[in-house]
Amino acid sequence: MKYCKKCVMPDTRPGIVFDEEGVCSACRSYEKQKTVDWDARYKELEALCDKYRGMNGPDKFDCAIAVSGGKDSHFQTYVMKELMGMNPLLISALDNLQMTEAGKHNIDNIAEEFGCTMIKVRPKAKVQKKIMRLTFENFGHPIWVCERFTYVAPFHVAINFNLPLLVYGENVSYTYGGPGAEDTYSAKKQILNGAASDIPEDLLLSTGITKADLELYTMPPVEQLEKLEPIYMSYFLPWNSHKNYLFARSRGFHTLTHEWEATHHIEHYNQVDSYAYSLNGWMRYPKFGHQYTTDFASRYVRYGMITRDEAIALVQKHDHDLDPKTVETFCEFVGYSESEFWQIVEKHYNKDLFYKDDWGRWIPKYPIWKA
């Protein structure tokens, strides 16, 4: 297990690449932001908006924004509505997990603050639960179904409203390192980035759900997709999670500060919508030896907010420490006892990266604080 010389990201992150100087591709893409001609990129976005503005006639929607209610969604909506003068329809693909107070507030705040209409799409809860059990047990990827829905459902809604221009936030693979990393504005291949790639349909159907249950999880046919122009906002404007958070807060976004201090996070503004969702990110810890704390500590080092040594201390303190409230709310929703839950987690520990000590705890073999 190697770690980036600049941040604290290990080479076990799927799809990340290290160069000959031992620096990860996420650090390199952040550095490259400094050399991008942002004025030219901004003009590209304006040109794209000029192409679609008013396309459905006066007083009609002319673009769609896939929003989660998060900090980035606030920023995207601001750019499209207030800077580009578009008339966006907000599409919020939700899930059925118990929401936090901040999450409930934020999703409504976007529509109200920016004066937009929002369509909320919610999948069938029973189907969601069945798929969550399947992907958690087989792949250690409990929230696959929610991520898939977030990516795919907006395509269907955008097509139905004849809104080819569909705006997503960040190009995760390119910004943070991942499969198919490419500096592109087009989000057509987003589905391949690993978070929500295909799980064989047969396997999904083996849970007793039907093909009809999967309609909004299945990409629209190619001839419909070809008419769409899904884009990443992160291609057109300099992208910084913390800056987006500060912006969102100035427009009424709520954090979890007074509600929940998750032990495996070091911030209060990322994925704040529900307690259970964050299990997905944490499951990367047993599988790949790192999770959210490593992600955010790495970002903060890149942004110049903390030193690499400070980041290492945060990783050592938080990365392993899955919050009990995440476990509790996840188990309650899906229907596991906590004992069943931990037995499944056990199965996903990667024995190349961890060993069990005399206390029965999983200990990382190659932690960054000993590297």
Ligand SMILES: [Zn+2]
């Ligand atoms: Zn790095």
